[in-house]
Amino acid sequence: METAATIGWGAAWGIAGAILFLLMMSGFFSGSETALTAASRAKLRSQADKGAKGAERALAVTEDSERLIGAVLLGNNIVNILSASLATALFTAVLGESGVAVATLVMTALVLVFAEVLPKTYAISNPESAASRVAPAIAIVVKLFAPVVDVVRAFVRLILKAFGVDIDPDSRIMSAHEEILGAIKQGHTEGGVQKEDRDRLLGALDLGERTVEEIMLHRSGIEMLDAEASPEAILDQCLASRYTRLPVFRGEPENIIGVVHAKDLLRRIDELIRGADGDLTRLAELEIGAVMKDPYFIPETTTLDDQLRQFLRQHTHFALVVDEYGALQGLITLEDILEEIVGEITDEFDEPDVPMLEPDESGTFTIDGAMTIRDLNRATDWNLPDDEANTVAGLVIHEAQTIPTVGQVFSFHNFRFEVGGREANRITLLRIRPLA
Incomplete structure (x- = not known):
């Protein structure tokens, strides 16, 4: 049986030094993997734009994440297996057959503490700075191991394909849009983002996902001018209105022929x-047709993001919404879109603000049936679905598959809905509370 004396103390210390070096390399690979995968590409991009070369290299290295992970894991496994083999040889030479068990225990402890937990803990606490530091060395490792990694990657894909799993190398698990949404929601959950900030940020990000139909003022609530009314009646209606722009119809409300601005009317008078x-x-000579402008019609399927751009491009704030048959559905203004981001905008001519939603002793909220589901969710932090209806009343009708009567109660989506008021076919009042 060999002993430390037979292999030489110098050789024994050399092997111990090699094991220590390999443990350091293992810690480097483990920490690098954690740092490069946990680092925010947005933060790295921001640092790179400011001239940080390390951040720029880190971005380049993480571009092909599959090759990066393959190279790092290959390097980590090589040094771990080699260090374990050397430790087994050393302890076996010193302690005999029991050296295998001792080597296993010692190397497990050393690898766990110094090659896994310690470097990963540091990397996860400083991912961007750690990624910037290790990126140059890891770039060399990736190039060095690229042929082997490519062979392994092809072999793995072949196996996965045999089991019906198709891997797209260019796919991303989450889009940048989803990552931002998730970060904002997570920040609010953890208390780092205030509710008002969350609502504003999510409102801006959702503009491309929502249509004008969801926030428009329904045609039943549009205030209009009759082109055939007397000049005195038109002037009285404009003075009594709290709006500066009013659509003008002739014959029937569906037949919109123009839009009058209060300033244009005032100049003509x-x-x-x-x-x-x-x-x-x-x-008495006032002719409404002489002061009105051509109406601006848009389809109800236009996204809020596109409509915002159109308003800015055309220097207008007012549009009439029509369906696929050209029938009037409602109207939307630039202010309506901005309110989806910043919340309710009021001035001295607006009606008094609706009181803040407050539950009664039983936790029940009393709301207007025309309140949008989005506004209710914002006010209460609920998650009622708005895929099938825009208003809470619409949601109740959709789920009930009928127009309910006053006093009827429904339970769906883990909420209790009670119809508190109805006018004709319209639900005007609802009482809602979450179910226990």
Whole structure:
């Protein structure tokens, strides 16, 4: 049986030094893997834009994540297996057959603490800075092991394909949009992002996913001017209205022929009364067609993101929404879209704010049936679905498959809905509370 004396103390110390070096390499590979996979590419991009070369290299290395992981794991396994083999040889030479068990225990402890937990803990606490430091060395490792990794990757794909699993090398598990959404929601859950900030950020990110139909003012609530009304009636209606733009119809409300702005109407009245040969009696000469502008129609399927761009491009704030048959469905303004981001915008001419939603002693909320599901979810942090309906009343009708009567109670989506008011076929009042 060999002993340390027979192999030489110098050789024994050399093997011990080699094991120590291999443990350091194992820790380097483990920490590098954690740092490069945990580092935020957005933060690295921000640092790279400011001139950080390490961050730029880290971005380049992580571009092909599959090759990166393969190279790091290959290097880590080589040094771990080699260190374990050397330790077994050393302890066997010193202690005999019992050296195998001792080598297993010692190397397990050393690898666990110094090659796994310690470097990974440091890397996860400073992922971007650690990734920037290790990126140059890891880039060399990736190039060195590239042929072997490519062979292993092809072999793995062949095995997965045999089991019906198709891997797309260019696919991403999550899009950047989903990553941002998840980060914002997670930040709010953990208390790092305030509810108001979360709502604003999510509102801006959701503009491309939502259509004008979801937030438009329904045609039943549109205030219009009759082109055939007398000038005095038109002036009285404009003065009494809290809106500066009013659609003009002729014959029937569906037949919109223009849009009047209060300023244009005021200028025309001033011209008739205070202009050359002006007189109060000339107010009767006011023609609504002379001051109105052409209506701007948009389809109900237009996304809020696209419509926001159109408003900015066309220097207008007001659009009428029509369905696929050209029938009027509602109207939308630039303010409506902005409110989806920043919340309710009011001025001195707006109606008083609706009181904040507050539950009663039983936890029941009393709301207007026309309240949108999105607004209710925002106010209460609920997650009622808005795929099939825009308003809470619409959700109740969709789930009930009928127009309910006052007093009817329904339970769905883990909530209790009670119909508190109805006018004709419209639900005007609902009482809602979550079920225990």
